[in-house]
Amino acid sequence: MKNFQTNMSSFYINNIGEIQLKKFLNNNGNNIFILVDFNTEKFCLDLFLTTFNISNYQLLKVPCGESSKSLDYLSFLISELVKKKADINSLLINLGGGVVCDLGGFLASVYNRGINFINVPTTLLAQVDASIGGKNGINFDNIKNKIGLINYPLFTVTLTKFLKTLPQNEITSGYGEIYKYGLIYDLDFWNKLILEDLSFENSKKIVHHSIKIKESIIKKDNKRKGFRNILNFGHSIGHAIESSSSKSFHINHGLAVVMGMICELYISHLVLNLSSNDLNQSVNVLLKKFPTNKIPNLDLVIEYIKQDKKNNRGKLLFSLIPKVGCCYYNQEVNESIIYKSLIFYNQLHD
Numbered sequence: 001m002k003n004f005q006t007n008m009s010s011f012y013i014n015n016i017g018e019i020q021l022k023k024f025l026n027n028n029g030n031n032i033f034i035l036v037d038f039n040t041e042k043f044c045l046d047l048f049l050t051t052f053n054i055s056n057y058q059l060l061k062v063p064c065g066e067s068s069k070s071l072d073y074l075s076f077l078i079s080e081l082v083k084k085k086a087d088i089n090s091l092l093i094n095l096g097g098g099v100v101c102d103l104g105g106f107l108a109s110v111y112n113r114g115i116n117f118i119n120v121p122t123t124l125l126a127q128v129d130a131s132i133g134g135k136n137g138i139n140f141d142n143i144k145n146k147i148g149l150i151n152y153p154l155f156t157v158t159l160t161k162f163l164k165t166l167p168q169n170e171i172t173s174g175y176g177e178i179y180k181y182g183l184i185y186d187l188d189f190w191n192k193l194i195l196e197d198l199s200f201e202n203s204k205k206i207v208h209h210s211i212k213i214k215e216s217i218i219k220k221d222n223k224r225k226g227f228r229n230i231l232n233f234g235h236s237i238g239h240a241i242e243s244s245s246s247k248s249f250h251i252n253h254g255l256a257v258v259m260g261m262i263c264e265l266y267i268s269h270l271v272l273n274l275s276s277n278d279l280n281q282s283v284n285v286l287l288k289k290f291p292t293n294k295i296p297n298l299d300l301v302i303e304y305i306k307q308d309k310k311n312n313r314g315k316l317l318f319s320l321i322p323k324v325g326c327c328y329y330n331q332e333v334n335e336s337i338i339y340k341s342l343i344f345y346n347q348l349h350d
């Protein structure tokens with residue numbers, strides 16, 4: 001089984017993926033665990049089981065949403081695996097969005113010092129981003145992804161048919177990361193995206209290209225020297241907005257990243273001289289396409305930014321863009337500039 005371990009996850013779209021996974025499952029016995037949340041159990045499990053002709057498996061289930069990425073649920077799932085007698089040859093299939101993939105990838109990486117896992121992403125965001133690149137983890141004390149590691153699944157199987165049942169706000173969230181790819185890496189793609197509606201139908205056309213972009217960024221940095229940090233554009237502030245959001249002001253990951261990108265475009269303008277033209281055009285596109293809101297508690301957002309994993313020896317480090325389609329990482333930004341960007345953002349929502 002270990003022979004199948006690859007350094008980089010492989011992407012199989014539609015038919016090819018179906019054939020590969022069927023073959024793999026046929027050769028690897030019955031020791032299968034499937035991790036779902038309540039929605040993916042309801043909307044995706046039957047489709048998955050029939051597509052891959054699986055009848056012999058054990059189910060692991062967590063509630064929907066970010067709160068499942070916690071030590072409590074990790075511990076609950078480890079007890080479940082022990083109870084259900086999972087062993088070193090067990091295979092964990094993560095059937096769900098970014099939450100299930102992040103949590104399940106971490107669970108598989110630490111259970112018995114590591115068992116194999118496969119990601120089957122069922123949200124647009126997980127298909128184009130969270131299921132790729134090997135990052136797994138959970139939140140701690142409300143701080144995003146504080147505990148985790150990098151470990152690759154055997155496969156990531158991406159079937160856009162799962163997206164049919166996804167609510168529009170989750171489709172929109174996935175587009176947040178897709179628009180980020182245009183801004184940091186691919187000007188032509190950005191120019192195409194600005195003409196698109198954020199619809200399920202359109203997403204099917206761009207999932208593959210988005211996966212290729214993320215894969216190519218990861219491949220350029222397989223020794224983890226830092227280049228992959230460009231993927232964090234929008235995330236220093238986006239994660240802080242997500243962490244500071246509450247039940248009354250809940251905000252999903254992709255939308256938080258869009259809000260973070262608007263702030264970080266402004267910071268790019270101040271720190272890297274992103275032109276006023278690029279700033280205005282890109283901010284206007286994001287405001288027009290995405291349902292962004294005012295950020296309520298700026299001081300709390302700043303406190304969470306100080307906890308960001310990219311920071312080094314007290315320096316706040318951001319990924320910023322000098323022009324559309326290009327991104328630099330490890331850019332030091334001081335607190336007053338971050339504050340200015342939050343004010344700039346909120347003034348756009350007066």
Ligand SMILES: NC(=O)c1ccc[n+]([C@@H]2O[C@H](COP(=O)([O-])OP(=O)(O)OC[C@H]3O[C@@H](n4cnc5c(N)ncnc54)[C@H](O)[C@@H]3O)[C@@H](O)[C@H]2O)c1
Nearest residue numbers: 039043064065097098099122123125130135162165166253
């Ligand atoms: N590891 C990484 O590289 C990486 C990258 C980006 C984001 N993330 C993480 O991913 C998470 C966000 O992922 P997400 O946006 O997929 O959120 P999610 O997993 O919470 O899914 C969003 C909602 O959609 C539901 N859902 C999933 N598939 C469905 C389907 N096919 N039909 C109907 N409903 C469905 C879920 O139950 C949930 O309610 C965050 O925790 C973020 O930190 C990780």
